[in-house]
Amino acid sequence: MLQIDGISRKFGDVTALDDVSLEIGQGEFFALLGPSGCGKTTLLRIIAGFERPDAGQLWLDGADLLPIPPNMRPISLMFQSYALFPHMSVAKNVAYGLERERLPKQEIRQRVGEVLETVGLSAHASRRPAQLSGGQRQRVALARSIVKRPRLLLLDEPLSALDKKVRAEMQLELKRLQNDVGITFVVVTHDQEEAMSLADRIAVFDNGAVRQVDEPVALYERPRTPFVADFVGANNLFHGTADGPDALKSADFGSLPGTPLTALGAEAKALLAVRPEKVELVDDDAAGGVKGSVLDVSFYGGVSHISVDVPGHVKPVLVAVQGASAVQPGAKVRVRWEAKDAVIMAADQ
Known part of the structure; x- marks a missing residue:
């Protein structure tokens, strides 16, 4: 579904991405794992359209993504901070993107109701973000991301703001949600446990390069480079x-x-x-x-x-x-x- 071919990006003398190539399948839960500063968030921003690569190509379903502006790509990005509107209710936050597209009000109400039911927040539709727990705010951000029915959902450190117990609960929730809605998820994380528990496959990054791509069990039991052996577990x-x-x-x-x-x-x-x-x-x-x-x-x-x-x-x-x-x-x-x-x-x- 998503093909990344030879993507490179430099910021001055710093090489953020060095000839990165990946293929991500339809309906896959794919994780970009690595330490801070390894280039995984830069790649996510390039996929979303907020950065342009210095070299390489990017295709979604065979169509060239690079010329398409961010707001026209069938992609949603859920930010690490959630970026919810504090003055809007849960329902209004979720509906915002649909209202910007000027969809009929009846369709907006229906889609918002369906997605709030999916993430278990129907009873909190009228509340504002400040009245919600961290886990509930994360669900609102997820609902807002999936209500537009993107082909691809990008998540940047989605669970880092949660405490350990809530994070474990939301890992299960994310996996369930991904199975329910059938959208391809690409998650950026430096948390190995999070990547191993969520992803179908994991790409391990180091200094802007991909060191290994594998399923979690294979990655853990058969690391192929010294970096992967030392970093994963x-x-x-x-x-x-x-x-x-x-x-x-x-x-x-x-x-x-x-x-x-x-x-x-x-x-x-x-x-x-x-x-x-x-x-x-x-x-x-x-x-x-x-x-x-x-x-x-x-x-x-x-x-x-x-x-x-x-x-x-x-x-x-x-x-x-x-x-x-x-x-x-x-x-x-x-x-x-x-x-x-x-x-x-x-x-x-």
């Missing part, structure tokens, strides 16, 4: 060189088991990434693994995080286990994992 990273088809050779720890995602030349610089939940904690006298001592044990209600100091490793190795852990700080242990549970990638990507 917690990971234990070991540096070394390729050591055959299923291992990394480390100067400090010998041969560590893992699975290369692509063929690596002999002695090529490589990085091994293993998730905390894939790491097994065993007694010091057990076979295999890497020796260390427990630094800290933290209980997070259902999961315990154990930090293990491993001599020769820059950071403590993080181990995640179900339930409360009986291990105590200071205990001598070993950490180990299966080759299938660790990923080996080229270190210079």
Whole structure:
């Protein structure tokens, strides 16, 4: 549905986007994920028409978007601040765009009523934004965005203004709403958890470039670059060189088991990434693994995080286990994992 081909954008000496190409399908929930300043909001503004790229092309359903002004594009953008009119009621806020199009009053009333029903705000139609909670204001902004029935809805950090509990509720609400209305959603976020829970696919950005595009599970379990491995979720990273088809050779720890995602030349610089939940904690006298001592044990209600100091490793190795852990700080242990549970990638990507 949306095709982004070689989009680049510079602001002076700063490269915001560097030859970005993506394809987003009809009805997809697509996330642009990355740290602040990586270019994801710039791309969103280019799609919306508020910025022009220095190079590249942009198509929606095969039609060139770049010559079309923002107000003529079949696209809605929901701002991070929600940008609601404080002096208008909920219903008036939602109806504003339709009134600007001079649609018949009966059609406006019908469409506003339908969309307020969809987002669960029918009972609050006469209230003003100041009388609503943060989650309710977010729903008003969503209703105003979808009432015009755009082909594409762009959301810029849509949940960042909400507290943790309301954010979790609204993640479910956003996904339900997207399924109900059938509009393609593109969301910008720096929150990995938000992207993983919402999106069908995720594009990870770094310094204006796309490092990986994948479904959430594949992105988490099979990161293809050191940046993605380090940025998406917690990971234990070991540096070394390729050591055959299923291992990394480390100067400090010998041969560590893992699975290369692509063929690596002999002695090529490589990085091994293993998730905390894939790491097994065993007694010091057990076979295999890497020796260390427990630094800290933290209980997070259902999961315990154990930090293990491993001599020769820059950071403590993080181990995640179900339930409360009986291990105590200071205990001598070993950490180990299966080759299938660790990923080996080229270190210079």
